[in-house]
Amino acid sequence: MEDTATAPLLPPYTAAAAATTATTVRSIDDAIETYIGSTSASAQLLPATLVGLAWAFDAQQTFINVFADAMPPWHCTSPSCFAAGDSASPCGQTPSSWNWSLPRHTSTISSWSLECASPALLALPSSSFFAGCLAGGILLATLADSRLGRKNTLVLSSLAMSLSAALTAASPSLLAYAALRFVCGFSRATVGTSALVLSTELVSRRWRDRVSIIGFFCFTMGFLSLPAIAYASRAASWRTLYLWTAVPSLAYTVVIYFVIKESPRWLLVRGRKSEAIETIKTMTCGSRTSINSSFSDLTLLTYQSSYAGLHIIFIIVFDFHKIA
Numbered sequence: 001m002e003d004t005a006t007a008p009l010l011p012p013y014t015a016a017a018a019a020t021t022a023t024t025v026r027s028i029d030d031a032i033e034t035y036i037g038s039t040s041a042s043a044q045l046l047p048a049t050l051v052g053l054a055w056a057f058d059a060q061q062t063f064i065n066v067f068a069d070a071m072p073p074w075h076c077t078s079p080s081c082f083a084a085g086d087s088a089s090p091c092g093q094t095p096s097s098w099n100w101s102l103p104r105h106t107s108t109i110s111s112w113s114l115e116c117a118s119p120a121l122l123a124l125p126s127s128s129f130f131a132g133c134l135a136g137g138i139l140l141a142t143l144a145d146s147r148l149g150r151k152n153t154l155v156l157s158s159l160a161m162s163l164s165a166a167l168t169a170a171s172p173s174l175l176a177y178a179a180l181r182f183v184c185g186f187s188r189a190t191v192g193t194s195a196l197v198l199s200t201e202l203v204s205r206r207w208r209d210r211v212s213i214i215g216f217f218c219f220t221m222g223f224l225s226l227p228a229i230a231y232a233s234r235a236a237s238w239r240t241l242y243l244w245t246a247v248p249s250l251a252y253t254v255v256i257y258f259v260i261k262e263s264p265r266w267l268l269v270r271g272r273k274s275e276a277i278e279t280i281k282t283m284t285c286g287s288r289t290s291i292n293s294s295f296s297d298l299t300l301l302t303y304q305s306s307y308a309g310l311h312i313i314f315i316i317v318f319d320f321h322k323i324a
Helices: 015-023 028-036 041-052 054-063 124-139 150-168 174-201 205-211 214-232 238-259 264-269 273-283 292-296 308-323
Strands: 074-076 098-100
Touching (some): 028 264, 028 273, 041 054, 041 174, 041 214, 041 238, 054 150, 054 238, 150 174, 150 238, 174 214, 214 238
């Protein structure tokens, strides 16, 4: 028996396996592979890459507090003030003896005069965000496999994340700011998992291993783009930083709603065979005219439950844990 610890998560693509799949339809995956397996690489990879781009906007909202809530530089304006190099904070100085080096609106700390606030209060917005991630991860985990599907979950999560980020720019106080960060964290909890599962189910087995890393690449690009955006808007308000990340994310959400199709595998698992067939026809540019026959006597294997997507995510996380 093959050692499960060393067995690959995704079986490697081979021509022989592809030929066997083309003639023997034993499961949902085999039936889908029969029709999209020979589709051109661009027709499969472009939609999957577009889906994976959601990770870039997710990364920006994850790390945006690092720049929006940073302690801005300050300087002494009176001999009674000790040098800025002797202290990281102007707290304790006479208000007339120092001043911010940048406009007050560049950071939440200077905007709301939080230079003397406790560390717990300063960390409240970022803590609220990750608390929202935890709550969203628990409460929304099964939506992509059960009721909404992969695409709808990704669209709604991305939409809520974008809108909450845009509303954060209008926060009137620290408490409102922290509350909106919680909503943003709650909303983005399913962005990564939905994008990962949807992108891998829109391609054939030949490309699945490559597509699975696109999301992580996009997450890295989103993380690296955030310092560039923050630097470009270093003299502008911290509210501008949220708008510069929220508006492109909102535009992206609109694009994937109209361009990306639902996973045909999820549609078949949920018993929506006619919709799955139409989706596959669209993915193959209408070149397949006799798809119905392959799905007429399809037998669903026992492991392919409505929670198979969560099972895949669990295996991926477990395998990464073993590698670490």
